[in-house]
Amino acid sequence: MLNVAWLLLLLPLAVISGWIAARQDQRTKKRKGAGEIPSAYFKGLNLLLNEQPDKAIEVFIKVLEVDTETVETHLMLGNLFRRRGELERATRIHQNLIARPKLDRHQRSQALFELAQDYLKAGLLDRAENLLLEYAEIENDPEPALRQLLYVYQQEKEWDQAIATAKRFARASGESADEMIAHFLCEQAEDEIGKNRPDQAKALLKKALSKDPNSVRANILRGDIARDAGDCRKAIRYWKKIESQDRRYLPEVLGQLSECFKEIGNQDAWLALLNEALEKDRAIPVMLKLAEEIESSEGSSAAREFVIEELRLQPSMHGLSRMIHLSAVQAEGQPKSDLETLQAIIERVLKSRKNYLCEHCGFRGTAMHWQCPGCKRWNTVKPVWDDSDE
Ligand SMILES: [Zn+2]
Known part of the structure; x- marks a missing residue:
């Protein structure tokens, strides 16, 4: 509850400092009638003293005028509310800021970004997306906004937009987004497979492999498509590629491989493959x-x-x-x-053993995830069939 105490201290101070700033402003401009401490301030104080902090906060927010002097205070207050989980109040403060015509370009974009954080936290992804797009445009693709846009598009399974944003992110950050893009293409390929459109899926998987030649997932899917079309030899060729890409994933296709080798009646080749793999690790x-x-x-x-x-x-x-x-x-x-x-x-x-481990965040799971459910990174979850500590 530390934040509550902070707020209660901060609000009257903010009101008073806003009032002082206003007074100075009026003096320098030699306007008539210097400002007086607003009566709402005393009302707010009374409410505080009567242990009605919620009402006091409302009153203080109303009286705290938005101008260039107090924008920072508003942003700070909004963030405090958001951290306390009071998203409605945080949203109101940030919306209120954005509505002010006095804000300069930078202040406005800051308020946009903060409001986007409120929406993200509230799970209102569509609204967050619009604000982040506007913010990214004003600020020329800053990394945090692009990262969050990527999060939004992945949550919404908007893969085309995710791909476009990943490219922007790569340009802005200098980091490669190719592995991530390959996964987005695999996601699209899985959708096409679900719609029984193998040709479209194959084209997407080819693209995925050109982005990331080590995409194990793309080869697993290519093998699945070939097997579903009755071409076990081709399927085996695709699945065998995993050995040279990342052998740790080979166990993911052992069941399919076994069936396909039986189908083509080449048990010797199957046993040779298993023996060779066993020798290696x-x-x-x-x-x-x-x-x-x-x-x-x-x-x-x-x-x-x-x-x-x-x-x-x-x-x-x-x-x-x-x-x-x-x-x-x-x-x-x-x-x-x-x-x-x-x-x-x-x-x-x-x-009950969790045989999959994220190398980045340590997440453990019982099933394979191409995107870690913990840290949301791609390609970091690996099968670990050993007896290491869990
Ligand atoms: Zn992770």
């Missing part, structure tokens, strides 16, 4: 997939041996669970039921 999902394939082709005993060997190289809860499962398959009677109980317990723990 012993990723747990790759190991589990390979164990599954060995179990179905050579039986549970061979799969169990494989998993035990892998556990020696890379201990993991997932591997342990699979080993217990494979042991249970071979066991009988009481030991079998004990092992099944044990595996069920471990699986329950693993199910």
Whole structure:
């Protein structure tokens, strides 16, 4: 409640300083009748003393004239209200400022920006957008406004505008926005896939890859489109590209790859791909997939041996669970039921495990997000199938 105390101190002071400024103004201009302390000031003070701070604030705001001397005070008050969550009051102060013809260009744009912050906080994105556009125009594309416009367009899923704004942001900040733009194009491609327009989607994905040649997402989608069109060979080609882009994402397509290799009847190539991937970084999902394939082709005993060997190289809860499962398959009677109980317990723990981590803000999730739900950055959430601390 510190802000309330500040406000209560600030308001009478602001009124008085406004009054002093007005008096000086009148003196220098030698106008008739010097100003007097407005009676509303005493009314406001009375309300304060009677512990009616809300009414006092209303009275003080009314009496605090807007002129070049008090614009700063108004902006400060508006911000204080916004921080207290009193958005209606903050909005009123900022609207009141903008309506004044006396403001110079800079003051007006400042008030526009502040009012946009009120609207953003209130979730009135359309209104915030209009003000931010006006502000960006007046101030020649300042970064904070473009950043917020990007936020608005992403929330509203206005991808064309998001792309145009990202380009402006890149020019203004000198930072590359290519990765972000590639994601916006992928979003548009997903919309087209949803509307069953694969050709439009393919064109957008091509553009996405020209913006960001490392766009894993674009290749996943290109593979999905090829598979849906019945071309498994092409789908495999696209998904395999992920290996050279960022291998950490390979587990995201293991299910699809497995189905497509079965479809084309090339199990050897599939096993070779898994073995090669496993050699590179012993990723747990790759190991589990390979164990599954060995179990179905050579039986549970061979799969169990494989998993035990892998556990020696890379201990993991997932591997342990699979080993217990494979042991249970071979066991009988009481030991079998004990092992099944044990595996069920471990699986329950693993199910709640968050296998996706944002490298930027540390957000952890159970599903893949191309845009981090925590920090709203793109490409920062990675699959982490290890036993690191959560
Ligand atoms: Zn994050």
